[in-house]
Structure formats: structure tokens, C-alpha cells
Amino acid sequence: MSEELYEVLSLSSRYLFTLLGVLIVLRAFFWLLSDRAEKRRRLKKLPFSGMIGEFVVLADGGDLHAGDHISIPWEGVLGSVRSCDVYVPGQEVRRQHLSFAFDPDQGLVLSPFRGCEALVNGESMNHRSLSLRHGSLLQVGNVLMRLRLFAGLDANAGFDAAPSAVTTQFPPAVSPAEYPPMYPPFPAQEVPAPAAIMPAFPAEIAGPAAPVFPQEGGPVLSPAPKVPSEPSTVPDSADTVTQRPPARRRRSDRWEVDWSE
Amino acid sequence: MSKRKSHTPGRRLSLVVMLFFALAFLLLGARKNDFMGYILALAVPAMIFVGTWVLPHLFPTDRLLMSLTNFLCALGVLLLYDTNPAYALQQVISYGVGLFAMILCIYFVRAMHTGRRIIWLIFVGSLALLSLPLLLGREINGAKNWITIGSFSLQPSELVKLSLVLSLAFFLSQRRMLPWVVFSVACLGLLLLQKDLGTALLYYGTTLLLFWAATGNLPFSLLGVAGGVGAAWYGYQSFAHVRLRVSIWLDPWADYENAGYQLVQGLNAIASGGLWGVGLGLGSPTSIPVYESDFIFAVLCEQFGLVFAACVLLIYVALIWRGATIAMSARRRFHGLLAMGATLLLGLQAFVILGGVLKLIPLTGVTLPFISYGGSSLVSSLCLVGFIQGVESLNEADLEEDTRLAMLERGNPA
Incomplete structure (x- = not known):
């Protein structure tokens, strides 16, 4: 060219x-x-994409109220500043209180930062890492929470477990007057199996529920609390324990696993 | 319909890119009367097609990242073929090696959570690799950062970039300060001994930015910036070639026949290209010293013009945007920091060299990612893209798992 x-x-x-x-x-x-x-x-x-479960606040504490739900990502930091992955604005909760990471085999592994303390199922963490399973209790500062893992993330059954269509019932909210702001340090006890923590659906429901949180010197958890009557959500008999609740469901009730079986 | 809709942007982009390179190589082949030009006119579009449409079916790659990366790599081959066909052939071979390394990096990221002890091996091995030029290396352009084994030359600092990003991401995700500080300081020290100040600047900048991204600790980050400024001032006072670089940057025409010649030639080339360029294959790009590496962007501006050069800059922006989006979508801290570190490193490298060529900042001896001639540079840049793609593949897998769980939940009997 x-x-x-x-x-x-x-x-x-x-x-x-x-x-x-x-x-x-x-x-x-x-x-x-x-x-x-x-x-x-x-x-x-997928509104819960990226989340492994939630903490359900069991009693009023700090700026949180009983029944509040706090979503939990796969890993992150729990603390009292909004930039934390799990924001817990309670008294005696440090800006960055502990780190957590979900492991399919161990559950939610918590690691407190230096100088921070928390109670897992009434047991002091004592600056070591502990695991939470579905239904475990966690107290950070004056905030008491229970872990609810989403279906399919059942740490006991493995990551690929298919979710079952049952609901769980947590013990009712307890007012602050019925338990001290911070649990006294209980001696280390074997963590009861989730079935013992989670109450079976009672055949009869009578009267207000007794508080199920540890009193000073008492057992870690009361095994058989009485659940108050909630016709829209509580089944009438133990035979219907595997049925979904028919009434209005909160968004967080979509994925739930029954540990009582 | 939704599947067709999701692939339409990619198909059209690939077609335009393939058309661009087919025409460009045909034109150059006709001018040089060289069979290689006609082969490249077929091979490069085929390579783009394979990279964008075939590889994602075989490996967990991200189509958009592959499209953008292939475009930049092919542009590098085009500019090198225009100036020196031997370089173009070597660049094509390096691209093949880089693709293979990229795929390895994708699988490495996917497997990383099960092999965390390997990070210590990488830690020690990288420091050993970076020390080799001091023992066996030869000095090129004032820096002793190359090692030559027979006819094969290697720049270890380009490979250690990958280890830097991996180590920073791993230890920052574990919230362990000491290991990554030790590693960064050791790397910087070795680079300063080799007088590779451009790479040292890259390492320092990436470490600082990733630290800030991981911790959000503004006071410490600003302290790091102050430390960098202090180190730069110390370097200016202590090293003559640093003073020379700064004086050239301030006024290259003061000594345009000697020290300022390269920068002046580059600026002249950019200016002579104007908005539309002098035309592919025309002009005199080879009059710029080190045109194939540091000043490839000046060659691009001369040949294709400032409008096209701005488009290339926007492609880099799109690449960094995509990388940052992938990093922020990661579920795990390590993966997010790894993708962010790789993105920051690519972006910082592009900024440093483009800033030097355009006389925004003093010139440093780093390459323009994907485009500049250099096997080590191309392979390491593709590996960084491999890290980003590895994280994206994990993000996709997590999202599909969420979808599966949601579908299982919906499918459960009442």
C-alpha cells in the first residue's frame, strides 16, 4: 500500500x-x-441476604426494647457505635465490644475485645472465644438477647440442612425489675441442649409466664416456662407443634427451625 | 427473555471491541505489509471473544471485568505492534501466561479459607523473592530491581505486589496489626535499598488506603499520610535523583535536551495528537524514550487523540468501580479487603504513571496496567484481576445459596 x-x-x-x-x-x-x-x-x-440470623432482644436495655430484632451478618463487630455490624446501644457496651464470625460447624463464634465482657448462656466469656448455637443467650452490658439462626444454617445439622417448617417460641419478655442489670458470674456449666432451652409447646396455657432468666444463685435456665396465651400464634396442643402459625407473621418469622425435635 | 436481556450489553460491547481491533490491525498490517498484522486482526478479536464468552462458561470469571481487561490488553498489543512488532508478540505470549495465572488466582481465592497457613509461607517467600535483586540483580535506569536468568528477566516487586495485597487483607481481616506492619515495612525497606521508589510509593499508598478501608481509623491514616510526606521530604533531601525528578517535573524545558527530554517528548506527542490523533501508524511515537513502557499513554494520545485517551481513562474508572462494588458486596472481611486491595493497587498504579506522563506529579518508573510492555507487569495485573474475580465468584455463590434457601422455605408445606 x-x-x-x-x-x-x-x-x-x-x-x-x-x-x-x-x-x-x-x-x-x-x-x-x-x-x-x-x-x-x-x-x-432476598431481604435477609447476607444475614445468618438475628438477635432477639428479650428485655428492655439501653435504647433497645424487648422484641427488637437485630440482623446478624456472617462476620463483623458488635458494639455501641452505628458503624458496627451489629449495633447494640446499651449501657456498658463498648464502642467495639466483640467480634463474631459464623462457622457452619461451630455456630456463631464470639471473640471479645480486650477489656470487654459478655455472658453466654449465663457463663462469663472471660476473654475467650465462645460459640453460640440457635437459641443461645447473650448478654452484653444490660442488653439480653437470644440468637435465632435462619433455617438451613442449623449449626448442628450442617450447612446444607433443609429448613423445616416449624416455629420456635421464645420465653416472653421480662421487665428489668425481674432480673439484675448484669448477671453475676455463674460458675461454668455445661450448656444445656437447645431442646432444654427452648420450651416445648405446652398442652395448656395458664396465667402469665414466670420469668425464666437466672436468679442469683439459681440454675442457668428454667427448663419449662409457661407461655402466655396468644391465640393467634400459639398452637392449642402439642400435636400441632409442627404446624405454621396461622396468624399474621412478622418478617423475621419466615425462616425458623424447631429445636425441640 | 431475561437471560437474553442480561447478555445484550455484553454482546454489543464485545462486538464493538472486536470490530475496533479487527479494523486497527488490518490497517496496520496493510501499512507494514506484514502477515503478522493480518493474523493479529483475526487472533485478537478471537481472543476477546474467548475471554469474554468462552472462559466464563469454563471458569468462574466475571464477564464485564474480562471485557474491560481484554480491551486494555489488546490495546497494548496494538500500540506495541504499531511501534515494534517484536514487543507485540512477546506481549501476546505474556497475555497467555497471565490468563493462566489469573485463573489460578481465582481458584486460589476460592480455596483460601481452607488454607490459611499458606499466608505465612507467602509472607516469608515474598521477602526472600524481593531480596533477590539485591543479591543477583542488575541495575536498569537507576534501580536494581530486575533479576535475569538466561534470557528470562523478572521483576520480583511485580509479583510481591500480589503477596502484599494477600497479606494485608488476611491480617487486617484478623485485626492483627503487627504482622502486616512488619511485612509492609520490610518490603518498603527492600525497595528503598533497590532504589525502586515508584514501586515503594505504590506499596505505601496501597497499605495506607487499605488500612483506612479496613479500620476507618482516620487519625492513624492521616498520621500515615504525614509519615509518607515526611519520607518524601527526607528522600528529596537525601537522594540526588529524587531532586532531579522533582526539578524535571517543575520545569522540564529547563534542560529539555538531557534530563527533561523524555517528559518534553511525551508532552509534545500528546499535544501533536490533538483531539482526534495523528492517525494510527502515523506520527513518531518511537522518538519518546521508553515509549513501550512508561510513556505508552503518550503514544496512545498521539495516535488516537485526547478524546480516545479520555475513553481509555474511563475504562480504567469502570474497572475500578466494578472492583470496588465487588469488594463491598463480599460477605467475609478477608474477601472484601482482598478485592479492595487489588482494586486500589491497580487504580493507584494507573494514577501514578498517568499523573507522571501528564506532568501532574513527578514521574516514577511504574507501568500502565495491562497496556505497558512488560511480562511481569501484565501477569501481575491479570493476577490482581483474578483476585477480584475470585471474590465475585464467591459473592455469586453466596447469592445463589440465599436464593436456594429462600426457595426451600417457600416450598415447605404449611
């Missing part, structure tokens, strides 16, 4: 190459943005 011809072709094609370059950039950003929108649509259908 002669130099003159090439020069004409090259000078003409520079506008084409620039146009193609602009098209490439526009297509790349369009792909980027459409991918992002697609991901958002997927995540909208």
Missing part, C-alpha cells in the same frame, strides 16, 4: 476509532449500571 493511500485511510479512520472508543465506554458503563440494577432486584427478593 502506498504511503499516500495509507495516510488518507489512517486520517479518515481516526474519527471511526474515536467513535468506536466512545461506544465502547458507553456500552461498558451501561453494562455496569444494568448489572447493578439486576443485583438490586435480586437482593430485593
Whole structure:
């Protein structure tokens, strides 16, 4: 090809190459943005994506109230600042109190930071790592919480366990007057199996529930609390324990596992 | 319909990219009357097609990242073929090796959570590798950072970049300060002994930015910035070549025939390209010293013009944006920090060299990721993209697991 011809072709094609370059950039950003929108649509259908469960606050403490739910990601930091992955605005809760990570075999592994203390099922962590299973109690500062793992993340049965369609019943909320702000340090006890912690659905429901939280010097947990009457959610007999509650369900009730079996 | 819709942006992008390179290589092949040009006119679009559409079916790669990376790599081959066809061939071979290394890195990231003890092996091995140039290396352009074994040359600092990102991500995710501080300080010390100040700047900047991303600790991060400024001032006072680089940056025309020649030639090339370029294959890109490596961007501006150069910058922005998005979607701290570290390193490297070529900051001897000639640089850049893609594949797997669990829940009998 002669130099003159090439020069004409090259000078003409520079506008084409620039146009193609602009098209490439526009297509790349369009792909980027459409991918992002697609991901958002997927995540909208999975409101608990990235979460392994939640802490259910059992008693009023700090800025939290009984019945509050705090979602738990796979790993992170629990503390009293909003930048923490699990935000617990309670008294005596440090800015960054402990770190946690979910392990399919061990459950939710907690590691307190230096100088921070917490109670797991009434037992002091004593600056060591402890694991929480579904239904375990955790007290940080004056905030008492119970861990609820989502179905399929049952640490005992393994990661791939299919969820079962049953609900759990937690002991009712207890007012602060019925238990001290911070548990006294109990001697280390064997953590009771979840079935002992989680009450079986009672055949009869009578009267207000007795508090199930440890009194000073008492046992770690009372095994058989009485559940108050809640016709919309509580089954009438033990035979119906495997049925879903028929009434309005909260969003957090969607994935639940019955540990009583 | 949804599947077709999700692939349409990728298909159109790939078609435009393939068309661009087919035309460009055909034009250059016709000009040089070289068979290699015609082969590249077929091979490069085929390589882009394979990288964007075939590889994701075989390996857990991210199509968008592959598209952007392939475009930049192919652009490097095009510019090198325009200036020196031998370099282009070596770059194509390096790209093949880099692809293989990238896939290994993807699987390494996926397996990393089960092999954490390997990090200590990487820690020690990297320091040993980085020490080799001091013992066996040869000095090139004032820095002793190359080792040569026969006809094979290697720049260990390019490979140790990968270890830096891995180590930082691992120890920061474990909230352990001492190991990564020791590793970073040791790497910086070795690089300063080799007088590889550009790479030392990259390492320092990446460490600082990743520390801030991991901890959010602004006071310590600002202290790190102050420390960097102090070290730069000390370097300026102590090293003559640092003073020279700063004086060239401030006024390259003061000594344009000697010390400032390279920068002046680069700026002239950028200016002569104007908005649309002088035309592919025209101009005189080889008049710029080290045009194939440090000043490849000036060659790009001369040949294709400032508008196209701005498009290339936007491609880098898209790459960094994608990497940052992947990092923030990671479920585990280690994966998020790894993807973020790889993204920061690529972005910082691009910024440092582009800033030097455009006279925004003093020039340093680092390469433009994916485009510059250099096997070590290309392989390490592709490995960093491999880390990001590995994390994205884990993100996708986690999302699919969530979908499966939700479907199981919906499918349970009442």
C-alpha cells in the first residue's frame, strides 16, 4: 500500500476509532449500571441476604426494647457505635465490644475485645472465644438477647440442612425489675441442649409466664416456662407443634427451625 | 427473555471491541505489509471473544471485568505492534501466561479459607523473592530491581505486589496489626535499598488506603499520610535523583535536551495528537524514550487523540468501580479487603504513571496496567484481576445459596 493511500485511510479512520472508543465506554458503563440494577432486584427478593440470623432482644436495655430484632451478618463487630455490624446501644457496651464470625460447624463464634465482657448462656466469656448455637443467650452490658439462626444454617445439622417448617417460641419478655442489670458470674456449666432451652409447646396455657432468666444463685435456665396465651400464634396442643402459625407473621418469622425435635 | 436481556450489553460491547481491533490491525498490517498484522486482526478479536464468552462458561470469571481487561490488553498489543512488532508478540505470549495465572488466582481465592497457613509461607517467600535483586540483580535506569536468568528477566516487586495485597487483607481481616506492619515495612525497606521508589510509593499508598478501608481509623491514616510526606521530604533531601525528578517535573524545558527530554517528548506527542490523533501508524511515537513502557499513554494520545485517551481513562474508572462494588458486596472481611486491595493497587498504579506522563506529579518508573510492555507487569495485573474475580465468584455463590434457601422455605408445606 502506498504511503499516500495509507495516510488518507489512517486520517479518515481516526474519527471511526474515536467513535468506536466512545461506544465502547458507553456500552461498558451501561453494562455496569444494568448489572447493578439486576443485583438490586435480586437482593430485593432476598431481604435477609447476607444475614445468618438475628438477635432477639428479650428485655428492655439501653435504647433497645424487648422484641427488637437485630440482623446478624456472617462476620463483623458488635458494639455501641452505628458503624458496627451489629449495633447494640446499651449501657456498658463498648464502642467495639466483640467480634463474631459464623462457622457452619461451630455456630456463631464470639471473640471479645480486650477489656470487654459478655455472658453466654449465663457463663462469663472471660476473654475467650465462645460459640453460640440457635437459641443461645447473650448478654452484653444490660442488653439480653437470644440468637435465632435462619433455617438451613442449623449449626448442628450442617450447612446444607433443609429448613423445616416449624416455629420456635421464645420465653416472653421480662421487665428489668425481674432480673439484675448484669448477671453475676455463674460458675461454668455445661450448656444445656437447645431442646432444654427452648420450651416445648405446652398442652395448656395458664396465667402469665414466670420469668425464666437466672436468679442469683439459681440454675442457668428454667427448663419449662409457661407461655402466655396468644391465640393467634400459639398452637392449642402439642400435636400441632409442627404446624405454621396461622396468624399474621412478622418478617423475621419466615425462616425458623424447631429445636425441640 | 431475561437471560437474553442480561447478555445484550455484553454482546454489543464485545462486538464493538472486536470490530475496533479487527479494523486497527488490518490497517496496520496493510501499512507494514506484514502477515503478522493480518493474523493479529483475526487472533485478537478471537481472543476477546474467548475471554469474554468462552472462559466464563469454563471458569468462574466475571464477564464485564474480562471485557474491560481484554480491551486494555489488546490495546497494548496494538500500540506495541504499531511501534515494534517484536514487543507485540512477546506481549501476546505474556497475555497467555497471565490468563493462566489469573485463573489460578481465582481458584486460589476460592480455596483460601481452607488454607490459611499458606499466608505465612507467602509472607516469608515474598521477602526472600524481593531480596533477590539485591543479591543477583542488575541495575536498569537507576534501580536494581530486575533479576535475569538466561534470557528470562523478572521483576520480583511485580509479583510481591500480589503477596502484599494477600497479606494485608488476611491480617487486617484478623485485626492483627503487627504482622502486616512488619511485612509492609520490610518490603518498603527492600525497595528503598533497590532504589525502586515508584514501586515503594505504590506499596505505601496501597497499605495506607487499605488500612483506612479496613479500620476507618482516620487519625492513624492521616498520621500515615504525614509519615509518607515526611519520607518524601527526607528522600528529596537525601537522594540526588529524587531532586532531579522533582526539578524535571517543575520545569522540564529547563534542560529539555538531557534530563527533561523524555517528559518534553511525551508532552509534545500528546499535544501533536490533538483531539482526534495523528492517525494510527502515523506520527513518531518511537522518538519518546521508553515509549513501550512508561510513556505508552503518550503514544496512545498521539495516535488516537485526547478524546480516545479520555475513553481509555474511563475504562480504567469502570474497572475500578466494578472492583470496588465487588469488594463491598463480599460477605467475609478477608474477601472484601482482598478485592479492595487489588482494586486500589491497580487504580493507584494507573494514577501514578498517568499523573507522571501528564506532568501532574513527578514521574516514577511504574507501568500502565495491562497496556505497558512488560511480562511481569501484565501477569501481575491479570493476577490482581483474578483476585477480584475470585471474590465475585464467591459473592455469586453466596447469592445463589440465599436464593436456594429462600426457595426451600417457600416450598415447605404449611
